[in-house]
Amino acid sequence: MVDEKRSAPRVAVIGTGAIGGAVVRRLLDGGHEVTVWNRTESRTTELVAAGARRARSVREALSTAALALLTLKDYPAVQQCLAEQDTDLSGRTIVGMYTGTASEARLAAQQATALGAQYLDAGIQAAPETIGTNAATILYSGSRHAFERHRPTLALLSSPRFVGEAPEAAAVWDLALFGVWYDAQLGLLRALEAARAAGIDVVEFARTAAAQLGHVVATVPATVAELRQNTYPPGPANLTEHLTVLRHLIDLRTGRHLGDGGLPQVAARIETLVEEGRGGDGLTATAG
Structure with a gap:
């Protein structure tokens, strides 16, 4: 077991690329x-000069700290x-700080807990240069106890946000948020492609497209x-009316470079x- 009182100030950072390096510097500050470890040892030289301790192996790095950031x-x-x-x-907490899928987060949690550790998965919504600023947000999911225990340390890196006890919650949140952007941006590009x-005139069309996005x-x-209450009022149109429009849209998008956006499934x-x-x-009923 780790002596929490004695070892809590020490953190192990495994991987010292752009994000890892920024994390180490912020923790030192x-x-x-x-303690740092990187497969290419030379990439830890500047961090060691700044005050970090170099470990000879991942095992050694993990043995030194109650909190390990991968x-x-x-x-x-x-x-x-x-x-x-x-x-x-x-007695240790392992945090997986990488962009992955829900299934990968679950597997990482299984591996960590099989070794006796508590696990947190992290969704990093930050660039290396924003680590430690209000512009950075890092999502965490998994062990709530581990999150609360290490919240002061995690708060040095970003505005930490605990999003669920399922190990995959941070990955799902992160990817779903990316999906909102991709769906909106690609939807706009499909519309501009068809208009052109x-x-x-795509400039004139874009003004009406911006208003449409504003409605969403x-x-x-x-x-x-509506989703929380399981009630689905028709709003501007009901499902029967939406279906007619969707069939027209499918026809309009057939053969386009960006495809139909999954409208046939809808x-x-x-x-x-x-x-x-x-x-x-x-329309909300389709997700109900």
Whole structure:
């Protein structure tokens, strides 16, 4: 077991790339003792000169600290790192700080807990240069106890946000948020592509597109309320009316560079709901 009182100030950072390096420097500035390890040892030289201690192995790094931040490039690197450990890590918290999938987060949590450690998965919504500033947000999920225990240290890096006890919650939140941007941006590009192909002035069209996107943003609270309450008022149109428009859109997007955006699957979902007698519901019902 780790002596929490004695070792709590020490943090291990595994992987000293752009994010890892920024994390180490911020922790050092915050008064923490930091042990670092990187597969390419030379990449730790500047950090050691700044006050970090270099470990000869991941095992040695993990043995020195109650909190270990795995700032590695992806899940396979995390998996390999944890698979090489054969010691009891009871009393330690491992944080996976990489962009991954929900299944990867669950597997990393299983590996860490099998070694006796508590696990937190982190979704990093920050660039290296913003680490330690109000512009950085890092999402955490997994062990709430571990999050609360290490919150003061994590708060040195960003505005820490605990988003759920399921290990994959941070990864899902992070990716779903990216999805909002991609869906909106690609939807705009599909619309501009179709408008330009029809000889429409895209500058004039874009003004109306911006207003349309504004309607989506404005209705976010109402949409969330509908999902939480399982009530789906029709709003400007019901599912039967939406289905007609979607079929026209599918036809408009056929053969375009950016595809149809998955509208056939949405139309199929609406057709099923209409067959079930729910044609009078609003569009939110498709996610209900």
